[in-house]
Amino acid sequence: SSLFAATDAAQIPDNIATQMVDMFSTNIDFASDLRRGDRFNVVYETFWQNGEYVRAGRVLAGEFVNGGSRYQAVWFEAPGNGQGGYYTFDGKSLKKAFLRSPIEFTRISSGFSMRVHPISGHWKQHQGVDFAAGTGTPIRASADGLVDFVGGQNGYGNVVFIKHSNGISTVYAHMSRFAHGLRKGMKINQGEVIGYVGSTGWATGPHLHYEFRVNNEPRDPMSIKMPNVQALAGADLQRFRAVAGEMSHRFALLNPADAGVKLASK
Numbered sequence: 339s340s341l342f343a344a345t346d347a348a349q350i351p352d353n354i355a356t357q358m359v360d361m362f363s364t365n366i367d368f369a370s371d372l373r374r375g376d377r378f379n380v381v382y383e384t385f386w387q388n389g390e391y392v393r394a395g396r397v398l399a400g401e402f403v404n405g406g407s408r409y410q411a412v413w414f415e416a417p418g419n420g421q422g423g424y425y426t427f428d429g430k431s432l433k434k435a436f437l438r439s440p441i442e443f444t445r446i447s448s449g450f451s452m453r454v455h456p457i458s459g460h461w462k463q464h465q466g467v468d469f470a471a472g473t474g475t476p477i478r479a480s481a482d483g484l485v486d487f488v489g490g491q492n493g494y495g496n497v498v499f500i501k502h503s504n505g506i507s508t509v510y511a512h513m514s515r516f517a518h519g520l521r522k523g524m525k526i527n528q529g530e531v532i533g534y535v536g537s538t539g540w541a542t543g544p545h546l547h548y549e550f551r552v553n554n555e556p557r558d559p560m561s562i563k564m565p566n567v568q569a570l571a572g573a574d575l576q577r578f579r580a581v582a583g584e585m586s587h588r589f590a591l592l593n594p595a596d597a598g599v600k601l602a603s604k
Contacts, residue, residue: 351394361411377403399585412585416574427582431567437480441469465556466549473544475535479526495539509549512541
């Protein structure tokens with residue numbers, strides 16, 4: 339089954355399908371979990387000029403039924419915030435405080451454990467996780483924060499340090515190059531590209547060395563319990579409930595009529 343085949347059949351733009359994948363990827367593996375008969379509904383922006391369609395914009399709400407489980411999300415941006423996000427209809431953020439991997443579609447080539455160092459040949463603790471990827475692969479900030487260091491540093495080669503809240507910091511090493519304009523003190527958003535995979539410093543091949551530190555103590559980023567995103571409260575929660583209520587009503591009208599779009603079979 340293919341989500342993009344289904345959205346193509348429904349004349350839904352590819353950028354809308356891509357946004358749906360991003361919305362629900364924490365719950366659904368779109369490469370392996372989809373089944374014939376899965377269903378979705380989506381509400382999204384469209385822009386027109388002089389009666390002519392220009393482009394599709396943001397997904398405002400989405401609903402996906404996968405293997406009998408229903409997942410729903412709605413976009414909400416608090417006034418004056420400037421940074422919206424997707425939430426379940428009961429107000430829980432779909433955004434994780436930290437991404438597990440700063441690189442999309444990769445594999446771990448060396449975990450957080452004792453190992454023989456590939457350069458020195460000595461047995462020592464590997465204080466981060468290595469993600470295998472080709473030179474030039476984009477590296478994303480795993481969470482919102484401030485750039486604390488950008489430059490060359492001994493075995494790290496080209497490296498970026500980012501400070502986050504609650505004493506957490508992350509390290510991204512062996513880059514081939516940095517994102518244009520990246521500098522110390524710059525505010526970074528989760529998912530923003532900060533550099534590109536390389537093999538600078540003490541690296542035997544292209545990969546990202548990634549560290550997750552709590553009060554400067556290295557922790558395993560693949561197993562540590564990540565902090566939760568701050569929940570909506572007060573007036574923002576009330577505004578959200580109004581938005582979510584409207585979208586929930588729309589989907590309720592669609593579902594009894596069985597008006598969702600089936601996934602196409604290959």
